[in-house]
Amino acid sequence: MTDSSKWFESLRVSYEQGELNESDITHNPFEQFNLWLQDAINNDVPEPNAMVLSTVNKQGQPSARNVLLKSADENGFIFFSNKTSDKATDLKHNPHCSLLFSWLPQHRQVIVKGKAEEISMQDSNSYFQTRPYGSRISAWVSDQSKVIKNREELEVKVKEFMDKYPENVPMPSHWGGYLVKPESIEFWQGRPSRLHDRIRFTKKANNWTIERISP
Template sequence: MNIADLRKSYEKAELNENASHADPLQQFEQWLQEAIAAEVPEPNAMTLATVASNLRPSTRVVLIKGYDARGIVWYTNYASQKGQELAGNPFAALQFHWVELERVVRIEGRVEKVSDEESDAYFHSRPLDSRIGAWASPQSQVIEGRTVLVTNAAKYAAQFMLNPPRPPHWGGYRLVPDQWQFWQGRKSRLHDRLRYTQEGDQWLRERLAP
């Protein structure tokens, strides 16, 4: 089949101004909970886009680990490529794509590190092998082979036993949104697309052409 011939008609739902929440966080929570209830694969997976000092963008998939009025939280290695890019340019974009529900959520804003207390609490809630893995992987660095990871994991498992501390290079980030977009697929490519833009303490909700 010619890849250009692949297409789908989106007809599962609609998104209009009257039925959507005035607060984008409430709209996001509703859609996230509906994705979880629908048992879509990894509803907590989101694409994170950052921009390096040379203005080249890069993306990767991370997992949301918390959200509230302060923003969207995930955890990672601060020395990784994304960590280095955020250190130089603390603005980023997130995207959730729930294919089965024909929905996309896009979020943009400034990124900050969460507190040490928040990072410690989450780190110690992780399975032991994940905590060891945070020490074992020099994320984004070139390594000679998988044996480097296996050797490092064995080394730190022996060193820390059952109580590995949080590595100083590992912790959480929070994206503080100043713009949200909610996209609902519709028939004939006339999709529903609502944008929320922060204006002071309020959110301006507007419909965008798809």
């Protein structure tokens, strides 16, 4: 049997990639977010726009999964998905959710808490039409989160929809974007000896208050 305690001990890393000081941080959390996202892109972090979306269903059961961020500005954070998926059903009952970005090569994470709402069909469609052909076909094929018999079932449906839409693929009505409007955004920078820097922006009456949180 593996001695896993030794194994985990060998994984111990001292976080020495940087600091996060009140004097350096921008006073606009979206600007700060985009600076860190840009850093992650420049440093070749894999899938830098991947974020863990956590939702809670009607029974209080939380679920988490990765989705891709497609826009981040003053309005909030946008991702796209199937609107009959488990995540969509959760959000319909309970729009409160969180987003977690892990930029581990830089020992950074960002945690967003807020509420999700559907974006307009028109805005979803503008993005949908920029997606590669195969991804647009998949949006028709996948009854996301539902049990299917086997892989073949998907392949058959791909062929069906490619025959139906050989060129122009309309956006299915069960597909679209969600905007997560943040209520708080925390920036976390790993520091040596686990004395990390945590700076949290919280929205109060349309202004952002900035607080340092104990690591």
